[in-house]
Amino acid sequence: DSKKYSGIDEDCCCDYETVDSVNAEVLHPLLQEIVKTPFFRYFKAKLWCDCPFWTEDGMCLLRDCSVCECPENEFPEPFKRPFHGGLPSDTLVCQDDKLQGSVDRTLDGRAFRGWIETDNPWTNDDETDNDEMTYVNLLLNPERYTGYTGPSARRIWDAVYSENCPKYSSQDICQEQRVLYKLISGLHSSISIHIAADYLLDKITNLWGQNMELMHDRVLKYPDRVQNLYFAFLFVLRAVTKAADYLEQAEYDTGNHEEDLRTESLMRQLLYNPKLQAACPLPFDEAKLWKGRSGPQLKQQIQKKFRNISALMDCVGCEKCRLWGKLQVLGIGTALKILFSVDGKNHQDQPLQLQRNEVIALVNLLNRLSESVKYACQSGHSIKKVAEGG
Numbered sequence: 001d002s003k004k005y006s007g008i009d010e011d012c013c014c015d016y017e018t019v020d021s022v023n024a025e026v027l028h029p030l031l032q033e034i035v036k037t038p039f040f041r042y043f044k045a046k047l048w049c050d051c052p053f054w055t056e057d058g059m060c061l062l063r064d065c066s067v068c069e070c071p072e073n074e075f076p077e078p079f080k081r082p083f084h085g086g087l088p089s090d091t092l093v094c095q096d097d098k099l100q101g102s103v104d105r106t107l108d109g110r111a112f113r114g115w116i117e118t119d120n121p122w123t124n125d126d127e128t129d130n131d132e133m134t135y136v137n138l139l140l141n142p143e144r145y146t147g148y149t150g151p152s153a154r155r156i157w158d159a160v161y162s163e164n165c166p167k168y169s170s171q172d173i174c175q176e177q178r179v180l181y182k183l184i185s186g187l188h189s190s191i192s193i194h195i196a197a198d199y200l201l202d203k204i205t206n207l208w209g210q211n212m213e214l215m216h217d218r219v220l221k222y223p224d225r226v227q228n229l230y231f232a233f234l235f236v237l238r239a240v241t242k243a244a245d246y247l248e249q250a251e252y253d254t255g256n257h258e259e260d261l262r263t264e265s266l267m268r269q270l271l272y273n274p275k276l277q278a279a280c281p282l283p284f285d286e287a288k289l290w291k292g293r294s295g296p297q298l299k300q301q302i303q304k305k306f307r308n309i310s311a312l313m314d315c316v317g318c319e320k321c322r323l324w325g326k327l328q329v330l331g332i333g334t335a336l337k338i339l340f341s342v343d344g345k346n347h348q349d350q351p352l353q354l355q356r357n358e359v360i361a362l363v364n365l366l367n368r369l370s371e372s373v374k375y376a377c378q379s380g381h382s383i384k385k386v387a388e389g390g
C-alpha cells in the first residue's frame with residue numbers, strides 16, 4: 001500500500017519522491033545561493049549562557065566555545081541602533097580561530113538597516129533588545145560537529161521532549177501537539193545529520209568529512225525521524241510560500257546594490273517558483289488546525305511550550321551549537337507566527353510583520369532542512385528502503 005509510506009503528514013500533502021526531486025532541482029540550489037548573500041549571512045543573537053533552568057554544574061563547561069567578548073566600544077553605534085546614524089564602517093572582525101568551536105562575530109550592520117523591530121510571541125528571547133545581541137557571520141560558523149555531547153547535551157534534549165512535547169501515542173494527543181513534536185524531532189534529525197555530514201574523523205590529523213555510519217545510526221535508520229525531518233521541511237516551506245507577498249516586498253538593502261538586486265531576484269525565484277507550485281502547491285495545510293472550541297486555549301498552551309523550548313536554548317553549553325539552536329528555533333517560531341498568528345483570532349486585523357532577524361532565521365532554517373533532506377535522499381533512508389521492499 002503506497003499510501004502507507006508516501007504520506008509525510010497524515011493526510012497531506014506531497015510524497016517523498018516529489019519532495020526529493022523538487023528539492024534537488026529547485027529549492028536546494030536556490031537556497032544555497034540565498035544564504036550566501038550579504039543580507040542572509042548575518043544573524044543577530046544573544047549568545048552568552050543565561051540558562052533559566054539550571055544554575056549549577058555542567059551547563060557552561062564548554063566555555064572555550066564562548067570566546068572573545070567584543071568590548072562595548074568596538075561596536076559601532078549604528079549597529080545597535082539601525083534607524084539612527086549613518087552607515088557603519090565596512091566590517092569588524094572579532095574572533096579567535098584557535099579555539100575549537102569558537103564563534104566568529106564578523107559584524108556588518110548594513111544588513112540590519114531599515115526593518116521594523118518586533119518581538120516574536122513564540123520565542124523566549126526579546127528580539128528587539130539590541131543591547132543583548134551580537135552579530136555573527138553564519139558562513140564562518142557552519143553547523144557541524146563540535147564535540148558537544150554527554151549529560152549536558154542529553155539533558156537539553158530530554159527536557160525538550162519530556163517537559164514540552166512528549167512523544168505521543170497517537171490516540172491521546174491532539175494533532176496540534178503532534179505538530180509541535182514533529183517539528184522538534186525534525187529539527188533534531190537535521191542537527192544530527194549536519195553533525196554527521198561535517199564530522200571530525202581524525203582528531204590527530206584534524207581530518208573532517210562525512211560520517212555516514214553516524215548519520216544512519218542517529219537518523220536514517222529510524223523511519224519516524226526521517227518522516228519528521230520531511231514534515232519540518234514542508235512546514236517551513238509552507239510558511240515561506242504563504243508569506244511570499246510580504247517577503248517579496250521586503251527590504252533586502254545592505255548597501256551593496258548589485259548583491260542586493262541578486263538577493264531580491266533569488267527570493268522571487270524561491271517564492272513564486274512554477275516548478276514548486278506545480279509539484280507541491282500546498283506543502284502543509286494549516287487550515288486544519290485549531291478548529292475545535294478549545295482552539296484558542298490550545299494555541300496559547302502550545303505557544304507556551306514552544307517558548308520553553310526556546311528558553312532551553314540558553315542552556316546549550318556550546319556557543320556554536322547555541323547559535324544554530326537559537327537560529328533554528330527562531331526560524332520555527334517565525335514559521336509558527338506566519339501560519340498561526342496572522343490569521344488567528346487574536347491577530348485578525350494585524351497584517352504580517354516580520355523582523356529581518358526572523359526572515360534571516362526562517363530562510364537559513366529552510367536551507368538547513370533542505371540540506372538534510374538532500375543527505376537523507378542521497379543516502380537512501382529507511383522509508384525509501386521500505387518502499388522499495390529493501
Ligand code: FAD
Pocket residue numbers: 143144145146147148149150153154156157184185186188189190191192195218225313316320321322324325
Ligand atoms: P542525541 O542527539 O543527544 O539524542 C538524545 C536522545 O533523543 C536519543 O537517544 C533519542 O532517544 C532521542 N532522539 C534522537 N534523535 C531524535 C529525533 N530526530 N526525534 C526524536 N527523538 C530523537 N552537537 C554538535 O556536535 N554540533 C552542533 O551543532 C550541535 N547542536 C546542538 C544544538 C542543540 C539545540 C542541542 C540540544 C544539542 C546540539 N548538539 C550539537 C549536541 C547533539 O545534538 C547531541 O546531543 C550529541 O551529539 C550527543 O548525541 P547522542 O547520540 O547522545 O543523541
